[in-house]
Amino acid sequence: MELSKQNKIKNFFKRYGVMIIAGVFVVAIALTVGLTLPASQQVSTTSLDFTAPMLNAEITKDFSDTDLQYNENLNRWEIHLGIDFAGENNAVFSVLDGTVLSVTNNSLEGYVVEIEHADGFTSVYSSLGENVLVKEGDTVEGGQQIGEASNTATSEFTDSQLHFCLLKDGVEVDPNLYIDLQNK
Ligand SMILES: [Zn+2]
Structure with a gap:
């Protein structure tokens, strides 16, 4: 140079x-x-296209992470980090495309299906009957039936209901923020 x-x-x-x-x-x-x-x-806000976990179902207990709600079965007041649904039809659907993380069963929550989705979301469906239609590792689509609401969650229900939780990065979030449950 x-x-x-x-x-x-x-x-x-x-x-x-x-x-x-x-x-x-x-x-x-x-x-x-x-x-x-x-x-x-x-x-x-998310671009993911959630669908409701049950069709034509009524919300019997809404999400609350601050206000205590009464649990008749356990006779105590508690926060409720999910939403309970009761429908004419008990079919329960995955709210998004995903992969089944686990299918478990215990006396307090009944049959529980956990599904992992994109963007750090996990959905959890409790109080399912034993006729669960998916197994660990299965790929599911949003709107695909995974089981039926039942009364297996003895900690909450005596009749057939679904206890549904939505987690974002491992923390329970209000499903109402992501899923249009008023227009189900
Ligand atoms: Zn519940």
Whole structure:
């Protein structure tokens, strides 16, 4: 490289170096703010197309993470980190495409199906009857029937109902924020 060219480059950086560094900083800060802000505001918005877990069903107990609700079966007041449904028809459907994480059974919650979805969502269906239609590892589509609501969750029900939970990144969230349950 010619000496004069080298000098020109040196002079260029002497003159504009600080501005270039400052510019890189501004872009870096803008990117950081731009990427973190929308992420924290995305809590209640998603492009995922949820469907209701039961059709023509009535909400018998809504979600509440602060107000206590009375549980007749356990004779105590408690928060309710899910939504209970009772329908004319007991069919229960996956609310989104996903993969079955587990199918379990215990005396308090009955048969429980857990399904993993995109974007960190997991849906949990409790109080299902023993005629569960899916098994661990199955791929399911939104709207696909996975079982039937029953009275197996003795901690809550004496008649056939579904206790439905929706988790985002492992934390129970209000399903009403994501699923149009008024127009089911
Ligand atoms: Zn419940």
